[in-house]
Amino acid sequence: MRTSPSLKRSLVASFILTAVIPFLAIGFISLYFLRKDLMDSITTSNLALACSVANEVDVRLADPLNLMEHVAEMMVGRIVSSPGTFDDHLDSEMKVYGHFESLFVLDAGGRVVHAALQKGERARREDYLGMDMSTLPVYQEARKSNALRWSRTFVSMSSGEPTITAAFPFRGGTVLGNLNLRGLGKISRRAGLGTEGAVIIVDKRGMVIAHPDQSHVAQQLNMAGLEVVRRGLKGESGTYRYTNNGVEKFGSVVTIERTGWLVIVEQDVARAFAPVYRVQWILLAGMGVTVILALAAGIVSLGRMLRPLASLVRSAKKMAGGNYSFDSPPPSYRELDELSANFSAMAHAVCAREEELRDRNEELAMTEEELRQQIEESHRNQDELSVMNYTLQTIFGASPLAMVTLDLAGNVTMWNGAAGRIFGWSAEEVLSRPYPIHAEGEARGKLITEVLRTDRAITAFEFACRRQDGTPIHVSLSAAPLQDARGNPAGIITISADVTERWLAGEKIRNLNADLERMVHERTIQLETANSELESFSYSVSHDLRAPLRHINGFSLALTEEYADVITGPGQEYLHRIGAAANRMGELIDDLLELSRVSRGPIYREPVNLSRMARSLVDELVESQPDRHVVVDIADDIIVDGDLGLLRVALANLIGNAWKYTGRKDEAHIRVDVTETKGERVIFVQDDGAGFDMRYVHKLFGPFQRLHAATEFEGTGIGLATVQRIVQRHGGRVWADAEVDRGATFYFTLP
Numbered sequence: 001m002r003t004s005p006s007l008k009r010s011l012v013a014s015f016i017l018t019a020v021i022p023f024l025a026i027g028f029i030s031l032y033f034l035r036k037d038l039m040d041s042i043t044t045s046n047l048a049l050a051c052s053v054a055n056e057v058d059v060r061l062a063d064p065l066n067l068m069e070h071v072a073e074m075m076v077g078r079i080v081s082s083p084g085t086f087d088d089h090l091d092s093e094m095k096v097y098g099h100f101e102s103l104f105v106l107d108a109g110g111r112v113v114h115a116a117l118q119k120g121e122r123a124r125r126e127d128y129l130g131m132d133m134s135t136l137p138v139y140q141e142a143r144k145s146n147a148l149r150w151s152r153t154f155v156s157m158s159s160g161e162p163t164i165t166a167a168f169p170f171r172g173g174t175v176l177g178n179l180n181l182r183g184l185g186k187i188s189r190r191a192g193l194g195t196e197g198a199v200i201i202v203d204k205r206g207m208v209i210a211h212p213d214q215s216h217v218a219q220q221l222n223m224a225g226l227e228v229v230r231r232g233l234k235g236e237s238g239t240y241r242y243t244n245n246g247v248e249k250f251g252s253v254v255t256i257e258r259t260g261w262l263v264i265v266e267q268d269v270a271r272a273f274a275p276v277y278r279v280q281w282i283l284l285a286g287m288g289v290t291v292i293l294a295l296a297a298g299i300v301s302l303g304r305m306l307r308p309l310a311s312l313v314r315s316a317k318k319m320a321g322g323n324y325s326f327d328s329p330p331p332s333y334r335e336l337d338e339l340s341a342n343f344s345a346m347a348h349a350v351c352a353r354e355e356e357l358r359d360r361n362e363e364l365a366m367t368e369e370e371l372r373q374q375i376e377e378s379h380r381n382q383d384e385l386s387v388m389n390y391t392l393q394t395i396f397g398a399s400p401l402a403m404v405t406l407d408l409a410g411n412v413t414m415w416n417g418a419a420g421r422i423f424g425w426s427a428e429e430v431l432s433r434p435y436p437i438h439a440e441g442e443a444r445g446k447l448i449t450e451v452l453r454t455d456r457a458i459t460a461f462e463f464a465c466r467r468q469d470g471t472p473i474h475v476s477l478s479a480a481p482l483q484d485a486r487g488n489p490a491g492i493i494t495i496s497a498d499v500t501e502r503w504l505a506g507e508k509i510r511n512l513n514a515d516l517e518r519m520v521h522e523r524t525i526q527l528e529t530a531n532s533e534l535e536s537f538s539y540s541v542s543h544d545l546r547a548p549l550r551h552i553n554g555f556s557l558a559l560t561e562e563y564a565d566v567i568t569g570p571g572q573e574y575l576h577r578i579g580a581a582a583n584r585m586g587e588l589i590d591d592l593l594e595l596s597r598v599s600r601g602p603i604y605r606e607p608v609n610l611s612r613m614a615r616s617l618v619d620e621l622v623e624s625q626p627d628r629h630v631v632v633d634i635a636d637d638i639i640v641d642g643d644l645g646l647l648r649v650a651l652a653n654l655i656g657n658a659w660k661y662t663g664r665k666d667e668a669h670i671r672v673d674v675t676e677t678k679g680e681r682v683i684f685v686q687d688d689g690a691g692f693d694m695r696y697v698h699k700l701f702g703p704f705q706r707l708h709a710a711t712e713f714e715g716t717g718i719g720l721a722t723v724q725r726i727v728q729r730h731g732g733r734v735w736a737d738a739e740v741d742r743g744a745t746f747y748f749t750l751p
Contacts, residue, residue, distance in 0.1 A: 110134025
């Protein structure tokens with residue numbers, strides 16, 4: 001039998017887990033963050049120091065480079081008149097800067113034409129004049145790239161110190177200078193960390209060119225094998241940990257952009273972390289003492305706490321034997337005292353529970369009787385369900401529609417008589433077999449499988465299929481998913497009706513529609529022929545009728561002018577009437593041709609600003625009759641989609657009519673605006689002129705129909721017919737509303 005663990009041991013273990021281990025964890029985490037913060041601080045300060053040194057080196061190299069550029073500018077500009085004067089100038093510049101050991105000016109072939117040495121001795125200068133330095137790699141690189149180039153560092157034979165050659169090309173030659181790098185050692189020592197570390201400068205080969213310990217420079221120590229140097233030569237900046245001469249170090253490296261050299265700030269790990277190690281040992285010792293004292297105090301406290309629990313265990317054993325008297329332990333901790341009180345209450349509660357159990361047994365007997373009654377009711381419900389099932393079976397069998405049920409695999413589970421009559425298969429031929437009805441053409445396979453896949457109903461889906469004997473029929477099918485008592489998919493039910501006769505009737509309708517389309521096509525051809533004949537008629541009217549009119553008008557005018565003394569007053573009146581009639585006939589011909597043109601021409605739709613068009617038309621009317629006083633209100637931005645030319649003709653007729661029929665008023669008003677009626681945009685032109693009787697509105701838009709005499713208002717009766725033809729060709733409609741002597745309003749729509 002498995003022995004339960006001791007409470008005392010469990011509490012001690014819990015104390016260690018909840019107090020000692022977190023305490024130790026906090027201590028070690030504190031040590032970790034202390035080390036991390038120190039490392040971050042050292043990394044930040046070392047990188048800042050390295051960047052500062054790199055900037056100082058870069059600034060120090062700027063002066064000699066400025067000197068080389070100055071010499072190149074003098075050579076290009078030929079500022080110095082003689083070689084001796086130029087050499088003296090170089091000597092003076094060498095004394096001022098003091099960075100170069102020697103400075104040479106080479107011609108285009110790489111030969112020395114001017115030289116300046118640190119001590120300025122002419123005898124030594126003469127040794128260099130004419131020397132060919134074109135074979136130097138740094139010279140070749142500078143000429144090839146036409147830019148400043150640096151050589152590798154080397155130890156000068158004259159000074160024994162690190163030196164580098166700089167080559168600066170110019171038009172017609174090159175300035176070549178040997179730059180002494182002893183100043184870099186001063187920078188390294190001045191920026192050094194003392195005994196804590198060192199600031200080191202290495203060239204692009206990893207060779208030490210500046211170090212607080214000058215012996216490293218003299219020995220030409222190569223540090224290219226160190227991790228920090230390899231990373232720096234790859235162009236990376238940062239702090240890296242590595243081992244140098246068996247000592248663990250970390251160094252921060254940055255690149256001097258001008259030369260590609262590296263500045264490394266190096267420190268010993270042991271020296272840097274010495275304060276952390278001291279704090280670590282102090283903290284570990286303190287944590288050890290604290291843990292030992294805490295464990296001792298915990299064990300003593302547990303002994304005192306467990307004594308009352310032992311008394312409770314003895315009382316529990318008595319209760320297990322049926323003795324519910326409870327001996328309270330001596331007062332202890334508040335929680336244990338509460339536990340004792342609750343234990344005593346539990347003993348009394350157990351007695352009460354036994355009484356309650358006896359009462360519950362009686363209630364259970366009553367519940368059992370209720371359950372028996374519910375079972376009987378369930379049997380009655382089952383009988384009702386059987387009756388309902390029989391009713392459904394009767395409906396299923398007597399239905400005139402084909403009703404079929406399928407399982408989830410698509411096999412037939414029920415097949416009524418109507419299905420057999422419509423499709424030709426008997427129930428015995430299809431039960432437990434795949435559904436035999438399949439749609440033809442594109443609908444094949446998309447009916448039953450769609451319901452099974454999506455678990456959604458299909459309603460009144462019509463398709464063509466074949467009976468068992470091959471007879472084609474058309475069926476309207478509805479299908480819905482079936483579920484079991486738990487709501488899980490159980491299959492589908494389909495209800496089908498034979499709609500072959502309805503489909504045949506629809507086919508007849510489709511054939512009639514095809515015949516109708518053919519007739520419309522033939523009628524369209526006839527209309528095109530009529531339009532062609534109308535064009536011929538328009539041409540005839542334009543050319544054949546105008547000539548006689550011109551003759552009539554011309555001869556009547558000649559008679560009036562040449563025989564004025566012969567023809568009496570009535571004769572003059574007759575000739576005047578003949579001329580007026582000829583002019584009116586010409587106007588009628590022009591209006592007829594305009595009506596024909598707007599009826600036949602193609603429509604080119606585009607956005608049209610009717611507001612701008614109306615203002616232009618009104619300006620033309622005002623210019624033709626400047627003495628009229630007419631107030632015209634035109635709404636802004638009436639934009640429609642239509643043919644610009646046709647809409648201008650229509651709007652010109654409407655505004656022209658409004659202008660004409662307000663001619664007898666001293667001050668007239670015309671309004672062009674837009675409104676909305678039953679969701680339809682309606683444009684209207686309104687005036688307060690003569691108006692007309694609405695009893696004759698049906699004649700208003702007919703050709704040559706006029707509601708006013710020619711003696712009252714001139715016109716041919718073609719204008720409104722033209723407006724109606726243009727609006728109808730745009731798919732709109734036009735109508736009018738008026739009152740005699742109160743004005744008229746003409747409305748039109750343009751979809």
